[in-house]
Amino acid sequence: MEIQIREGSREQKRKLKVCAYCRVSTDADEQENSLENQVRHYETVIKANPNYEYAGVYSDFAISGFKEKRPGLQKMLADAEKGKIDLILTKSVSRFARNTSIVLEATRKLKELNVGVFFELQNINTLSGEGELMLTILAAFAQAESESGSAGAKMVYQRKYEAGIPVQYLERSFGYTKDERGVFVADEAEAVWVRKIYEMAADGYTPASIKRYLNENEVKTVGGVQWVDSTVFRLLENEIYKGDYIMHKHFVNEERKLVRNRGEVDAWYIEDDHEAIVSPELWQKAQDALAAKRDYLAEGSVIEEFTEENYPYMNKIYCAKCGYPLYKRIYSKGNRLNWGCSGTKRYGKTFCDGINIPDGVLRSAWHFKENIYIAEKASDKGVKEFTYLKEQSWKRRHKKKQPPAIPENTEAEYPYREKIFCALCGSRLVRYVNPQSHKVTWVCSRRKRKGKDACDGTRVPDTIIKGWGEIKKDIYIQRKDDKNGKKRYSYTSKKPEGADRA
Known part of the structure; x- marks a missing residue:
């Protein structure tokens, strides 16, 4: 059997x-x-x-x-x-x-x-x-x-608005605090700076120069951080500092986003609502100065098709600091045009401080029959003044600035370039040069071509690879961050499973 x-x-x-x-x-x-x-x-x-x-x-x-x-x-x-x-x-x-x-x-x-x-x-x-x-x-x-809960909450605020009961959030505003009665009053330690900001604005100082002044004097915002231009703008345009208050200045839209009320819902303006920090007269002077600044920037800034007929100077204007041509820069949702230094754009501010000149200044100030090199200088108030030299005069005194040399992507410069791969997907690492810092990084070619959905991607600085010494055979590199956020790099000669080189 x-x-x-x-x-x-x-x-x-x-x-x-x-x-x-x-x-x-x-x-x-x-x-x-x-x-x-x-x-x-x-x-x-x-x-x-x-x-x-x-x-x-x-x-x-x-x-x-x-x-x-x-x-x-x-x-x-x-x-x-x-x-x-x-x-x-x-x-x-x-x-x-x-x-x-x-x-x-x-x-x-x-x-x-x-x-x-x-x-x-x-x-x-x-x-x-x-x-x-x-x-x-x-x-x-x-x-x-x-939605029902949200509508109920909105109705509570609506009833308060209609009854003239202020729904205030002044505790979030620089310059105000609550006293023992729960009433909003000026916080004098901050209020002195609010008055200074309005005085400087009324006197013609730009928000950028006011920002620099505050940061130099180590004045912090409500959030405890340094000032930026937009923070100064918001403070200067806020009616609370003259004692008034707008209820429903912002509202939550159907997409649950807090947006500025531009007439979509009712709003209420209350005069003499709380203690003022600046007088109505000073507040209005600051508004007039800001309006004049906007008019100056917008003057003659008509954005048309970019042809030499519409912009006869477009190929004749250069930065006097580095010698690179100026390029168009469009602001304010397409409503304002400036010209900036292409050297700064390509190589960063360490290469050239640059220039930013409103189109209206070019359109109204000069006639361009030849190339000119434009420089700017700021007054103490932050108002820019512009000067220029004709090409012949500029070239007698200056030379076009040369960017730092970047090594060619050759095997002689990078003997390991054909031997380094991503440990996540097996794709080849390719060279990337930061246009401003000029630092070389090797990145996953699959991630670069197809995006993060194809591979999370390996990025490794060239200095790290150089520090590993001679690389004799193919290696697969991976980055890992430790608990303190410090980047650590490792490599192996073993090809990841299912990986195809690219």
């Missing part, structure tokens, strides 16, 4: 790669604690299940569920496309998103990838037959509930 031995048909069931998604909508302390508890809970649940392979917990903190562009959500969807996830756990439909279209679009996209989403509270798995129908209904309820 012949005995036949056969192997049993044992099929190893693959573990599901499972992650979780959590979100809280405000930055309150209790919400932060809630998020930490959720992350800890899901990590424990997934790791405790023998059929699950832990694929991480994705989260978004202090972001509304109406917003589609949430970093945690977007990263999770991208990883799902890369095959890193089979199943997503989340607490409820409203935690995933408050907008019906976002819920359905995301879950359908995941379903096409055979990735399911399990909503614990509603006990719905999107891969099940009835999952999408139930999800559509519940997502609509979640959106309606959120």
Whole structure:
């Protein structure tokens, strides 16, 4: 009798790669604690299940569920496309998103990838037959509930506005504080600087020069940071500093974004609402000075087709500092035109401080029959003055500035250039030269051509590779950041699995 031995048909069931998604909508302390508890809970649940392979917990903190562009959500969807996830756990439909279209679009996209989403509270798995129908209904309820709450909150403010009860936020404004009665009064330590800002503006100083003055004197904003031009502009244009207040100056639109009220909803202007820091006269002088500055910049700045007929000087103007031609720079949503130094644009401010001249100045001040080289100098008030030299005169005194030399991309300069590859996808690393700092970095060619969805990409400074000494055979390089954010680079001679060189 012949005995036949056969192997049993044992099929190893693959573990599901499972992650979780959590979100809280405000930055309150209790919400932060809630998020930490959720992350800890899901990590424990997934790791405790023998059929699950832990694929991480994705989260978004202090972001509304109406917003589609949430970093945690977007990263999770991208990883799902890369095959890193089979199943997503989340607490409820409203935690995933408050907008019906976002819920359905995301879950359908995941379903096409055979990735399911399990909503614990509603006990719905999107891969099940009835999952999408139930999800559509519940997502609509979640959106309606959120919109109802938002409408109720808006109605409370609306009633206050109509009754003339100010809804103030002056505690966020530089120069104001609350006294023991809860009334907003001038914070004299900051108010002296508010008056100085208005006096300087009324006297003709530009916001840029006021910013420099404040930063030189180590005056900080409400947020404790240095001043920028836009911060000075906002302060100067704010009516609160003359004691008035506009209720509903901003509102939340249908997309849940805070926007400037330009007549879309009712607004109320209240005079003598609180203690003024500057007089109405000084406030108006500052506004007139700002308006004059805008008129000066906009004067003659008619943007047309860029031809020599419309701009007879366009190929005849050069920066007097470095000798490079000036190029067009369009501002204010296409309503203002300046000309800037192309040397600064290409090689950075360390190469040339540059120039920025309004088109109206060129159009009205000079006639150009030959090439001219333009220089600028700023007065103490920040108002720019422009001078120029004809080409012949400029070339007698100056030479065109030469940029730092960059080594040619040859094997002699980089003997390892054919031997370095990305450890993530196996693609060749190619040279990238920063146009301003001139530093050389080697980057993943697949990432460069196809974007981050194709490969997270390796970027390694040339100085790191040079520090490794002679490279005799192909190496695959990877960067890892430690807990302190410090970049560390490693390499191996082993080609990554499934990698194709490119």
